[in-house]
Amino acid sequence: MLASPSHEVRELFVTGDAAEREVDLLRAAARRDVPVLLVDDRVARSLADTVHPQGVVAVVDLPRHRIDEVLRRRPRLLTVLCGVADPGNAGTVIRTADAAGSDAVVLTRGCTDPYAGKCVRAAAGSLFHLPVVTGVAPATTIDAIRDAGLSVLAATTDGELLDDVEEVLAAPTAWLFGNEAHGLDPVVAAAADRRVRVPIHGRAESLNLAAAAAVCLYASAREQRR
């Protein structure tokens, strides 16, 4: 986290135990003139919001990214979350998007706050690796993405089969993923260029959001690198 130029660490709070363990982290902080404050376990617990805090709390600037900046960098793979409500789900998809080589993640208005503690933890660092755009309207975002030359694919339960759109996936693509319980808003799905579904081979009714996103994003990653 200290190494990322876009996420300046302002202050670091560490417990005595953590200070002994995280020698490299404290050296990096010293090199960057980041103030380090030693705190006891009680203070660490009240600063963190987990039951078992790891003894290190950083105060970090919230990054601000804009969709037009992201699109100017000619992305090849974008992940767009529309109405994803659960912070754990959002964080897991952000981590997966990073692993699959997504250039950015966009959360439309009405999604969970990506900087909620549960989302930050589920993202396992990827919030600090990828530009994350928040608070945009789905319709104008889809138009802007399409104008930038990307195909817009809506992950739905009733579209074309994922295996049948492989040649589309080789080109620059944005994936839209909807709410974990209700799926994509039909109006948003209709605004995409294609509606695509992950095949269900067994008797499950559907995949959960994070699993569906993993399958779709990795299909794109594979086709873009063939």
Added chain:
Amino acid sequence: MLASPSHEVRELFVTGDAAEREVDLLRAAARRDVPVLLVDDRVARSLADTVHPQGVVAVVDLPRHRIDEVLRRRPRLLTVLCGVADPGNAGTVIRTADAAGSDAVVLTRGCTDPYAGKCVRAAAGSLFHLPVVTGVAPATTIDAIRDAGLSVLAATTDGELLDDVEEVLAAPTAWLFGNEAHGLDPVVAAAADRRVRVPIHGRAESLNLAAAAAVCLYASAREQRR
């Protein structure tokens, strides 16, 4: 659930509200002579272990499946969980395994109980679709699977790239997935025929268990159907 011959429903408890809503369910229960007991909300709450129970609780026989029976049916895709501790993770992988067309799920000794409430809910019905084998030892299970003619692939973070083993995936395959925090036990991974990793294209350190399982199992599903 009522339709599955291997999971006989013994009794059904429903609230008045649920009885009005679930007319088809009650008809199916009557056809099968399943006793239905009307209960109030307070009883439904104490029977269920969720904060917001849906007003229907079924008493069901726990299915018992054995690895030798599963292997006799000549499976083409098996999902083996080794040391998966979190019931939500196990349930999500069982749901994904079902969707990807896995013929059965095996949980080795030391895994979470697949019939824990959280696992049952995350599996979203798939526990009742797929044979689930529990309590087996990894080493003898791997031997038995190999003797039945399947390749055994260990999902690891340092094996061959998934994209490089596509021709192996076309044949009958068993995937081994390890603990969510520590991965597969190295001894278990070494006992597999191949060690395979999902490529990480971005800066994420890894995928979480459920996302990695989704990518691996769907790669198998795709290659087996080409």
